[in-house]
Amino acid sequence: MLPILTPRLLVREFLVEDVPALEALVADPRVREHAPLESRALDAARRAGRAPRNPRRTWELAVVVRRSGRLIGACDLALTGPRDADLGYMLARRHWGHGYGTEVARALVELGFGSLRLRRISAIVAIENERSRRVLENAGLRWEGLTRRHVRALGRSWDCHRYAIERAGWLRLPALRRGARRTIMRGEDE
Numbered sequence: 201m202l203p204i205l206t207p208r209l210l211v212r213e214f215l216v217e218d219v220p221a222l223e224a225l226v227a228d229p230r231v232r233e234h235a236p237l238e239s240r241a242l243d244a245a246r247r248a249g250r251a252p253r254n255p256r257r258t259w260e261l262a263v264v265v266r267r268s269g270r271l272i273g274a275c276d277l278a279l280t281g282p283r284d285a286d287l288g289y290m291l292a293r294r295h296w297g298h299g300y301g302t303e304v305a306r307a308l309v310e311l312g313f314g315s316l317r318l319r320r321i322s323a324i325v326a327i328e329n330e331r332s333r334r335v336l337e338n339a340g341l342r343w344e345g346l347t348r349r350h351v352r353a354l355g356r357s358w359d360c361h362r363y364a365i366e367r368a369g370w371l372r373l374p375a376l377r378r379g380a381r382r383t384i385m386r387g388e389d390e
């Protein structure tokens with residue numbers, strides 16, 4: 201099941217060695233500008249090597265550029281029901297705009313509907329977060345609605361869009377958009 205190889209990325213379990221790079225990433229205010237919730241990635245990296253809870257309910261994973269071996273982000277799938285999960289991701293600012301976000305989201309969707317046999321995958325995105333909305337749409341998720349004041353964080357309320365994809369919808373996607381291994385590459389920065 202893991203690691204997942206995409207054309208340019210490796211999505212794998214965290215190692216304790218990932219902690220410093222992840223601390224820097226999480227501390228960047230530009231990364232958190234439209235993603236106010238505290239990331240669970242850092243906790244997961246600090247616990248790296250320990251056995252996950254059984255049965256496992258969250259997959260907090262590292263995003264690494266295959267060519268350089270450099271950690272550039274984190275992503276996760278978290279069960280919200282027996283066969284439903286939420287997905288999330290974040291990348292270091294200097295790596296935005298190269299299609300990596302799309303590559304990660306497609307890998308998570310493939311993990312969810314493939315090995316994890318999920319029925320439905322959802323995501324919540326702040327209304328200002330246009331990049332993330334595009335990433336979700338690129339991965340086949342559809343807009344389902346807007347929730348006013350969905351969450352309170354960083355001293356204010358956040359209006360959020362809800363996106364989701366059902367397994368049947370994913371299977372109907374053209375192969376080009378479905379597979380994490382087939383993806384649009386928009387230049388590389390490493």
Ligand SMILES: CC(C)(COP(=O)(O)OP(=O)(O)OC[C@H]1O[C@@H](n2cnc3c(N)ncnc32)[C@H](O)[C@@H]1OP(=O)(O)O)[C@@H](O)C(=O)NCCC(=O)NCCS
Binds near residue numbers: 290326330334
């Ligand atoms: C969201 C994030 C992962 C996107 O990563 P990325 O590697 O830049 O994503 P991609 O390159 O695959 O795609 C970005 C899309 O946004 C579009 N985009 C870029 N800048 C944009 C802007 N200012 N406004 C609207 N769309 C924009 C791109 O054109 C692209 O869409 P397209 O494929 O339809 O052309 C990254 O910005 C990030 O880590 N942000 C901080 C954390 C975060 O917001 N996480 C999501 C929480 S829901």
